[in-house]
Amino acid sequence: MFVISFSIDSFKSRCVVGDELGQGVLASVYKGRRVSDGRQVRLPPQIPFYWSFFPLLSFHLQLIEWFDEPQRYILIQERPDPCMDLESFLKKQGNCMDEDMARDIMVQVVEAVNQCSKRGVLHRDIKLQNLLINIDTLEVKLIDFGCGDLIKTTPYDRYAGTFRYCPPEFLVYGSYDADPATVWSLGVLLFRMVYGHLPFASKFETIVGIFVFKDGLSKECHNLIAWCLEWLPSKRPSLQQIRQHEWLDQDQVGQ
Known part of the structure; x- marks a missing residue:
């Protein structure tokens, strides 16, 4: 699977953040929509940059792409529905x-x-x-x-x-x-x-x-x-x- 890291401006232009789905140990999870194709996704945008095991969060849900910000990682995951x-x-x-x-x-x-x-x-x-x-x-x-x-x-x-x-x-x-x-x-x-x-x-x-x-x-x-x-x-x-x-x-x- 091919995954690319984008800038902050790129994330804001590519995804729309919706309501909160819930809170995990290190991150709040939100509904989201990818602008390019309207795909419904999950967004956990509060993972601190110093947490070395952040890829584990997307081990079972498909990781679509991720963004590397100065103080956090943003993971874009599949959102099964319903x-x-x-x-x-x-x-x-x-x-x-x-x-x-x-x-x-x-x-x-x-x-x-x-x-x-x-x-x-x-x-x-x-x-x-x-x-x-x-x-x-x-x-x-x-x-x-x-x-x-x-x-x-x-x-x-x-x-x-x-x-x-x-x-x-x-x-x-x-x-x-x-x-x-x-x-x-x-x-x-x-x-x-x-x-x-x-x-x-x-x-x-x-x-x-x-x-x-x-x-x-x-x-x-x-x-x-x-x-x-x-x-x-x-x-x-x-x-x-x-x-x-x-x-x-x-x-x-x-x-």
């Missing part, structure tokens, strides 16, 4: 969803996270608000890499993300590894989608690691959630094991 964040979508569904819909979404989320991992990128804030869903096609996009980092083989000693998705090893020992922490957040996400609430209401509950399953879900779904939310990081599945789990592999369900 779409909303997954939290808003869930509220319209009665605050939770059935297993079939949750499976379709989880397959996409796991694949997105797996692609990030293959490229050495750690998102660190996987949650409902950071997933965009097209309400017509149910296509899902992972957004807001403001907490992101490059994957390393040694533990992280600083938690960046939402604490209700935080793995217990950080709360107890003050450190965590990339993949097990990501898997924990996927377990929290899946629990939230099918139950309508988070599995742990406080840091204490996360540390204790006790959560309650209710009737109504398949044993395969229960099994995957419980595996992702294993207290010991070494007992959690890998991303590849999650993708191959019988609940996500519809051909295996019911066999």
